[in-house]
Amino acid sequence: MDIVKVLVTGGAGFIGSHIVDELLQHGHEVTVVDNLSTGQLQNVHPQAKFLKVDIYKDDLNPVFAQGFDIVIHHAAQPNVPRSLKEPIIDAEVNILGTIKLLEACRMHGIKKVIYASSAAVYGTPVKLPIPEEHPLSPLSPYGISKLTPEYYLRVYHEIYGLRYTILRYANIYGPRQNPKGEAGVVAIFVDQFCKGQAPTIFGDGEATRDYVYVGDVAIANRLALTAGDGETLNVATGKKVSVNELVRILLSITKKDILPIHGPVRPGDIVHSTLSNERIRQVLGWEPQVTLEEGLRRTVEWAQAQAALEEV
Known part of the structure; x- marks a missing residue:
């Protein structure tokens, strides 16, 4: 080419x-x-x-x-x-x-x-x-x-x-997605898990997205x-993944024992979206x-490396 x-x-x-x-x-x-x-x-x-x-x-x-x-x-x-x-x-x-x-x-x-x-x-x-x-x-x-x-x-x-x-x-x-501001839920959750903080799930966690x-x-x-x-x-991807499933995978990757917090459903949020x-x-x-598991693993590893750099 x-x-x-x-x-x-x-x-x-x-x-x-x-x-x-x-x-x-x-x-x-x-x-x-x-x-x-x-x-x-x-x-x-x-x-x-x-x-x-x-x-x-x-x-x-x-x-x-x-x-x-x-x-x-x-x-x-x-x-x-x-x-x-x-x-x-x-x-x-x-x-x-x-x-x-x-x-x-x-x-x-x-x-x-x-x-x-x-x-x-x-x-x-x-x-x-x-x-x-x-x-x-x-x-x-x-x-x-x-x-x-x-x-x-x-x-x-x-x-x-x-x-x-x-x-x-x-x-x-x-990697490189900023967890602050209008970030994706993955970046926010990864940042919270790496800091040992409990993520907030709005609603029952069964809402789905295409990651x-x-x-x-x-x-x-x-x-x-x-x-x-x-x-x-x-x-x-054409695959629907619930917020609960996302949390389950991240808990497995980070080996954290953190229970998420459930908050009220946010007005205007779409329940299911898959393309x-x-x-x-x-x-x-x-x-x-x-795969989602591999992508999340790479994202967690990047976030952990960033955290280590910030501590130096």
Whole structure:
């Protein structure tokens, strides 16, 4: 495969940095732009070029003048509660920031955009597992702001010929996920178990989610460099895992004897969410490589190593 020059927005973040690693491992040239609002410089691979840039506030022309083939777009306001408190900021970053990016792509002859969307675009499931053609009814400003750029991508393709692949992520977990703020439940639980703290389960713990290891997500992005044009694809395992099962596995890995605390069900929480991955299997030839047990073990080991570094 030819070397591709890739710009990864949000490449200092949790998912973006793993994508950077995957691309470099396969010989591609990678430039990262990130404003470091949630990303961390230490996440960026030393072989990647790093530019501190805010895609919404800064002029993108000097960045794009360096010449890229493909843009992988992960820079975003990722916090659902913040989108409820500050919907204007959420829309500025996720919608207007993406439009600015697409304009730069148009003006500088970018061949393709790979866009990180979210299961949040679906809202409450009417069938499980959720296929890509499921009704789109987001329940938060965040869900709306992740869905809206999908329409812009299709329009930029129709009018300007800009190729795209949209990847709708299930619940991504793995090393480098920050347990603070709007983190995934895995990052929060791992952090608590490593500190000997009891995790809080909201409700009876039988709510289910679809957990995908971040390294598998990185592979999906790499495969989309050369396939999946014009496609919208779920990145998911298609397997439902309850919160209770998640806790059971983590207790086994960490060898902790901690009883979780049960709290009331949070208003607005979806009870069950699992995404179908049949389409991405067909289109990209992608399938999850890392089992939940193995992915959680890697995540725990990373968290323990981080804790050891902080103690030094």
